Amino acid sequence: MKALLLATLLAQAVLPSLAHYTFPKLFIGSPPTVLADWAAVRKTLNADTGAPLTDPTSPLMRCYETNTAALTATYTINAGNIVGFKSNVPVDHPGHMSIYMAKALPYASSEAAGSGNVWFKVAQWSPTVTAGSWNFPSQGQQSFQFTLPLCLPNGDYLVRIEHIALHAAASYGGAQYYLACGQIKVVNGGNGTPSPLVSIPGLYTGNEPGILTNIYYGTTSYVPPGPPVWTC
Template sequence: MKASLAALAAVAVPLVAAHYTFPDFIVGSTISPDWQYIRETANHYSNGPVTSVTDPEFRCYELDLANTAGQTSTATVSAGSTIGFQANGPIYHPGYLSVYLSKATPEANSVQAGTAQTWFKVYEQKPVYENGALVFPSTTQQSFTFTLPKSLPSGQYLARVEQIALHVASTYGGAQFYIGCAQINVENGGSGTPGPLVSIPGVYTGYEPGILINIYNLPKNFTGYVAPGPAVWQG
């Protein structure tokens, strides 16, 4: 089946140039310096992706699993406010974009934060199925923002951006994950109950139809992209 023009254009970009990281956190209209609030990732030079959904690095891909969290500042935000992420270049690869939050125990800058079944999804950008092909909104962006639910309880969280690049995802392990975790302190929160809660790693097997997919040769009975992981918590 015919691929979208955006997807074909992404493949035409040289592989190294098309890789990216998410070093900048956005609060309102303010973009932070690189790695101020986002844990510096192991690919901060190479821009290379994570491909294993079972490794501990799949959580936040920290440069140093023992020390990076404590070396990263925590941003103060309000429930109901606008936050987001900025990549270090265009998000070239066609894929699925989402953000997970995890209540941080004991604090957002602790190694233990996010290591339990505490993650829930708060945002997603799904590919759109149009005229027999998938169209990928994220390939036109370098940054994005969204609104935190007003009912999000106050407290410290990890905010994890994840873009699943699908240009070579037709075989197991081919999907590329571009990940970053911001450390945030939420004020003026509500009394919502976020969920469903999942573990990261553990949320995916790698065989989900939204991860193991040939976007250039879709099945004849294809009716639309199925996002992997839990439903978005709306608050």
Template sequence: MKAFFAALVAAAVTSVTAHYTLPDFIMNGAATSDWEYVRETQNYETNMPLTDATSPLIRCYENNTAASTSTATVQAGATVGFQANGDFYHPGYFSAYMSAASPEADSEEAGTSQTWFKIWQDTPTYTPGTDGQPGTLSFPLETTDQFTFRIPPSLPSGQYLIRGEQIALHVASTYGGAQFYLSCAQVNVENGGDGDPTPLVSFPGVYTGYEPGILIDIYDLPSNFTGYVAPGPAVWNE
């Protein structure tokens, strides 16, 4: 009986450590403190992912933590990012979005309409098969604990939300199987330009969960597969 309960505890620990949150904003080449500039997500204790692509939580995975989160000052064109509280154990697709924040980045109203634009993505690399064998996908950021990207240098100055996301695909062969790990940082962008970010999308709204980059069996690719199709809009980074 003791062995049985020990096995249950071990399984629970493994389940939690195989998941993660994105609590740290990366700026000036270093990670900041947990939840300093990143809105505390609902899974901050459990690490459990979101699996409903149409849930209101797909925006920032938080409720009412905007006002208690500080706003970081960053420069247009700077490299920023997110650090997880553990390695990205699961293979998946990474992206970063931004939204102009009205009235301010620390308001719950920020980012609640069609104001989001994609500024970066990291897609799995497809290698075609040979001699009749199926092709494979590889995931460069797997087993790292952070991802970084550049704020577009022509982005107008002002307050924004930055949304970092990994869509883990290890059990994405059925609807609702993809796992969303995400969080939002609050920033004030200085020394910006006169760019016009497009296209603009909303969260929820941009995903249905049926996109070929979300509903996919990465271990059994179809014979006509030619490459991973990223969900969401095209990247704007000028």
């Protein structure tokens, strides 16, 4: 009986963490070159726990870290190449996935990079609702990639992945934010003008219909939060 009770308690202790995830790996190319954990991704404060953010106005919404920029490598990538993130475990929660970029001044390895209206969206995987049935393209997946636009200007950038988990989003503050920032230098780029530019934090209030939503009852469509995806 004691052994059964101990096993039950251990299972209860482990199960909650299985739903949590981080994005420690950056990869490029096809077939991909996968970098080591936290090599070119700023090590997030939830690296050990996987715990999400729940306040969309928090300064931590930018990259979920403090003072790790200078400790993180900046990886050089050609415009037009594939860039992606790999999570430590498959994304368990239903939700909305997006990737943002920001021109990093003065460098990607500067803690001040990403300040102000400098962020633009480059990819997203949005839920869809058909005849009352939800589909979450990011759920159960572990790798998320996009192609760097050929017209993207040269320079240092932050690449930020963000998953908004919606399983408890029916009330304000229930949405969970899982995110991380990679550091890259783009070469052989073009003369495009990324837009629209937004600030993080400042992008969300938490009241947006794609964040404050009930995926279990009454919702017949999904509106992705944030700006549209920028293309050349």
